[in-house]
Amino acid sequence: MPGGPARTGSLHLPLAGTPVQALPDPGPLRRPGGGPVQRLGLSPFHRLRPGPGTVGIRGIVKIAIAGPGAMGCLFATYLAEAGHQVALLDHDRQRARRLAENGITVEGIRGRHRARPAVTSDAASVGAVDLFMVWVKAYHTADAVELHRAAVGPDTVIFTAQNGLGNPQRVLDKLPAASVVAGTTTVGANLRAEGRVHHAGEGDTVIGAASPGAAAALDGIASLLGDAGFPTTVATDIAGAVWRKVVVNAGINPLTAILGVENGRLLELAPARRLMEELAREAVVVASGQGVELDEQEAVALVVRVAERTAANRSSMxxxxxxxxxxxxxxINGAIAALGPAPVNRAVAELVRARERLAGGRD
Structure with a gap:
């Protein structure tokens, strides 16, 4: 995400694990100061919906988070502080053991926070959860879902707000019957060291249904995230929200990676700015071909605004x-070029892949 050094989220191994004690059933959930919440049977998050005349229904939710990077650790910490039962899932057995022993530290815009969620590479020791959050890199989505599928039960809702295009489909390719919620977020965080996160900036989160069975869960997830300090809006057009973030990422991230500069330098270098704007225009055209209509001028202006607001930052790429x-x-750019005619996006994608090889990040 251009808001680096913050790393953000957006919509996407078979190791033995470090066992943890299975999380206990939280028992009957209760309204604030009142009786038990009726379980409607449609979704575990119906119990979090506001009822008539109430501020909101709160209860303990069992959550698994795949990926102990910046966003995974950030969400794990704040959701645990909100009182939920959180397990952090990691494909790396040794790292999972270290994180379980040392805990997570989040420092930054909300001060200093410490959390010790359950951490394991053995999803079976956690069991089926209410909410399964995917916070791995987009190219690890399918592997993470496959590795940790023991945490997904028939009533589990899967949440993805990772960078790029195609993450919900990667989940559904592995679990066709899953209830999948897609989203974007502008929350900024970066991993300073293993289990140590810098919370660089607050932001807005937008969610929507990515599969037919997910719509009933949206209000509850928005309430749950909001209570943990992540203001969340339910969108009727989640595809548009995802594409707008992709346009921004496509315009800024690859150029900063190729040139080795902070975001704001793209606005100062006339050739880079022209490329940034053309990348955005191409993305808008490709989005239209996918049935998502974005205004070209607004999209270009949005990319410029984000580069201005994050001028001193280094993109995640x-x-x-x-x-x-x-x-x-x-x-991001590779996916755009694969979906339609986008020669500038294709070219910068190839240049970034070349940079990866030079840096040792890709075989």
Whole structure:
């Protein structure tokens, strides 16, 4: 995400795990100061819906979060503080053991927070959860869902707000009957070290149904995230929201990674700015071909505004290149070029892949 050094989310191994004690059933959920919440049987999140004359229904929710990166650790910490039962799932057995022993520290805009959620690479030890959040890189989505599918039961709702295009479909390819909620977020965080997160900025989260069975869960998830400090809006056009974020990422991230510059430098270098704007225009045309109509002028202006607001920041793609990691170029500019005629997006995607190889992030 251009809001780096913050890393954000957006819509996407078979190791033995470090066992943790199975999370207990929270028992009957209760209204604030009142009796038990009626379980409607449609979705576990119906119990979180506001009822007539109430501020909102709150209860303990059992949550699994795949991916102990910046966003996974950030959400795990604040959701645990909100009183939910949180398990962090990691494909790396040794790292899971260290995180379980040392806990998670989040520092930044909300001060300093410490959390010790259950951490494991063995999803079976956690069991089926109410909410399964996917916070791995887009190219690891399918593997993460497959590895941790023991945490997904018939009533589990799967949430993805990762960067790029196609993440909900990657989930559904593995679990065709799943209830999948897609989203975008402008919350900013970066991983300073293992289990140490810098919360760089607050932001807005937008969610919507990515599968027919997910619509009933939206209000409850929005309430749950809001209570943890993540203001969340339910969108009727989640595809449009996802594409708008993709347009921004496509315009800024690859150029910063290729040039090795902070976001704001793209506005100061006339050739880079022209490329940034053309990347956005191409993305708008491709989105239209996918049935998502975006205003070209508004999209270009949005990319420029984000570059201005995050001028001093290093994009997540630049961070990945600098660290010798694989980037999410295939899910952003590469995905745009794969969906329609987008020669500039195709060219910059190839350049980023070349940078990855030079940096050792891709074979």
């Amino acid at each position: 630049l961070q990945d290149i600098s660290a010798g990691r694989r980037t999410e170029i295939d899910a």
